[in-house]
Amino acid sequence: MIVAPIKTSSAYAWLLVLLVCLIVFACLSALAIGAAPVPLNVAWQVVQSHLFGAEPLDATYGQDHIIWLIRAPRVVLAVLVGAGLAMVGAALQAVTRNPLADPHLLGATSGATLGAVVVVIYVGEMLGQLTLPLAAFFGASASLLLVMAIARKHGTFTSDRLLLSGVAVSFVLMAAANLLLFLGDHRASSSVLFWMMGGLGAARWELLWLPFSVILLGGFALWACGRSLNALMTGEQTAVTLGVDVHRVRIAAFVVTSCMTGVMVALSGSIGFVGLMVPHMARRLVGAEHRRLIPLCGLLGALLVVCLDVVARTVIAPQDLPIGVVSAAIGGVFFIVLIYRS
Amino acid sequence: MEPFTLNNIYMRIESGEFVGLIGPNGGGKTSLLRCAMRYSKPESGLVGLAGNDLWAQPARWSAQRIAVVGQEFPSAFGLSVREVVTMGRIPYQRGFQSESVKDRLRVDDALATMDIVHLQHHEFGLLSGGEKQRTLLARAVAQDPQVLILDEPTNHLDPKHQVELLAHVKKLGVAVIASLHDLNLAAAFCDRLYVIKDGRVAAQGRPWDVLTPDTLFETYGVEAFVDAHPQTGTPRITWKIA
Numbered sequence: 001m002i003v004a005p006i007k008t009s010s011a012y013a014w015l016l017v018l019l020v021c022l023i024v025f026a027c028l029s030a031l032a033i034g035a036a037p038v039p040l041n042v043a044w045q046v047v048q049s050h051l052f053g054a055e056p057l058d059a060t061y062g063q064d065h066i067i068w069l070i071r072a073p074r075v076v077l078a079v080l081v082g083a084g085l086a087m088v089g090a091a092l093q094a095v096t097r098n099p100l101a102d103p104h105l106l107g108a109t110s111g112a113t114l115g116a117v118v119v120v121i122y123v124g125e126m127l128g129q130l131t132l133p134l135a136a137f138f139g140a141s142a143s144l145l146l147v148m149a150i151a152r153k154h155g156t157f158t159s160d161r162l163l164l165s166g167v168a169v170s171f172v173l174m175a176a177a178n179l180l181l182f183l184g185d186h187r188a189s190s191s192v193l194f195w196m197m198g199g200l201g202a203a204r205w206e207l208l209w210l211p212f213s214v215i216l217l218g219g220f221a222l223w224a225c226g227r228s229l230n231a232l233m234t235g236e237q238t239a240v241t242l243g244v245d246v247h248r249v250r251i252a253a254f255v256v257t258s259c260m261t262g263v264m265v266a267l268s269g270s271i272g273f274v275g276l277m278v279p280h281m282a283r284r285l286v287g288a289e290h291r292r293l294i295p296l297c298g299l300l301g302a303l304l305v306v307c308l309d310v311v312a313r314t315v316i317a318p319q320d321l322p323i324g325v326v327s328a329a330i331g332g333v334f335f336i337v338l339i340y341r342s
Numbered sequence: 343m344e345p346f347t348l349n350n351i352y353m354r355i356e357s358g359e360f361v362g363l364i365g366p367n368g369g370g371k372t373s374l375l376r377c378a379m380r381y382s383k384p385e386s387g388l389v390g391l392a393g394n395d396l397w398a399q400p401a402r403w404s405a406q407r408i409a410v411v412g413q414e415f416p417s418a419f420g421l422s423v424r425e426v427v428t429m430g431r432i433p434y435q436r437g438f439q440s441e442s443v444k445d446r447l448r449v450d451d452a453l454a455t456m457d458i459v460h461l462q463h464h465e466f467g468l469l470s471g472g473e474k475q476r477t478l479l480a481r482a483v484a485q486d487p488q489v490l491i492l493d494e495p496t497n498h499l500d501p502k503h504q505v506e507l508l509a510h511v512k513k514l515g516v517a518v519i520a521s522l523h524d525l526n527l528a529a530a531f532c533d534r535l536y537v538i539k540d541g542r543v544a545a546q547g548r549p550w551d552v553l554t555p556d557t558l559f560e561t562y563g564v565e566a567f568v569d570a571h572p573q574t575g576t577p578r579i580t581w582k583i584a
Binding site (some may be wrong): 093094196228230231233234235237238240241242243244245247283287288289291 | 376379381382400401402403404405406408409410412414415419420421423425426428429430432433435440456491
């Protein structure tokens with residue numbers, strides 16, 4: 001079988017350009033679609049007015065408010081989270097040499113959940129809206145340190161030990177979080193449960209700098225590690241004999257992906273399947289070479305989550321469906337089709 | 343995993359020499375090769391290349407001089423043959439640089455040397471065993487090595503592919519250290535042989551000196567007949583059937 005239809009670098013560049021156009025179009029549509037539909041050209045005017053200072057001729061004050069203060073940050077967060085999850089998934093699959101690895105595998109998500117549960121149920125929202133994201137991020141970082149402490153042996157980490165420690169820590173932290181939810185106040189529990197199912201409703205302009213910088217820097221770092229990831233994917237001995245500092249790359253990849261996951265989970269809960277599925281789709285297009293794969297994963301992931309969020313917002317409007325439900329359902333069916341056809 | 347104990351190993355390989363490691367399974371051949379490829383660090387002693395201690399140099403330094411065809415196969419993710427071979431250029435590339443013209447030429451050369459140009463866009467995981475080994479050897483060639491280390495390169499190959507692969511290796515003209523199961527192939531291709539057993543060098547020398555019935559019996563515990571290969575004149579081993 002001949003792999004990867006996109007082989008030449010010009011075809012690859014055109015693919016990226018096409019995807020960027022699709023993302024821009026999807027974002028604009030996402031601004032227009034919703035419980036209170038706004039015409040596409042009005043949505044465009046509003047965006048122009050805020051970005052370039054043009055006069056929004058046809059937009060009412062209400063439309064301006066809905067589009068710029070509610071929908072726009074949400075769409076931007078969808079782009080960031082989608083890109084982040086997909087790039088993290090691709091990198092982790094290479095580092096662990098496991099095609100089923102996904103961003104929620106290494107403990108960051110359970111740690112974030114535990115942090116969120118503890119704060120929401122027992123401490124209260126002492127920092128306002130920032131409380132839950134901060135607590136979640138703190139939990140994710142703590143679980144990262146815990147996983148690394150457990151996986152460490154003779155000063156080094158192997159992929160197997162990292163993976164197993166991540167899974168084990170995940171289960172323990174999740175058990176603790178579930179126990180607290182079970183014992184805790186039901187109203188607080190349901191707000192945490194809803195957050196866990198994933199949603200982009202927490203997006204505010206003033207919060208977006210954090211995921212923006214973390215995901216941009218993290219994605220760049222993973223892309224820069226692309227060659228080492230290629231080597232690691234084929235095996236530890238191969239990577240070492242190709243001159244790759246395996247130990248350092250593995251730790252770097254693990255820390256970077258955990259931080260990215262922590263930030264994303266803190267803001268949007270656990271959105272499943274994107275990090276697992278998008279790398280597989282992207283590999284079908286450009287093959288497994290990571291310096292091509294990681295940027296493509298970022299764009300595909302962004303496009304996918306923007307679309308998923310539109311579905312999540314409209315299916316039972318005016319209520320939001322948790323986006324994790326939508327992503328898992330659509331992603332699962334998509335995977336079943338793939339399995340069936342291959 | 344318990345580290346395998348190797349003791350009192352002294353080996354010296356000249357440039358361009360083809361050296362074979364033979365001996366029973368579990369005797370330490372792979373452990374020894376891992377030391378030579380700067381993967382396992384010996385607790386004492388020295389692994390050197392052209393007067394340099396390998397462990398005093400970064401991994402990149404030895405990767406530019408020593409190439410390995412091991413027993414790891416990249417299969418799960420659908421890399422193409424060309425992508426696998428291009429990895430041989432990793433030791434020469436820095437962070438953000440894209441492949442240079444020289445990288446691409448070396449990859450083209452390596453593909454041509456191994457006769458796999460026509461396979462370059464195929465998925466590595468779906469190739470036959472012989473094609474896979476040729477691809478991995480092409481990756482090693484792209485690495486521009488002075489020393490080539492092969493760990494059981496002929497495992498799982500048909501006789502035709504075994505002979506072809508070793509002939510390809512021989513033609514490269516670089517120093518080769520290979521662990522080999524097939525003694526007749528070892529005798530035909532190697533300039534010198536080391537018998538590794540119980541973590542020690544049990545015997546060494548040219549094929550006719552090493553592959554004697556006595557040494558073979560001591561090494562493998564089986565009696566053998568040794569005569570000359572009708573074509574090459576190298577030792578030919580036939581096991582005595584009990």
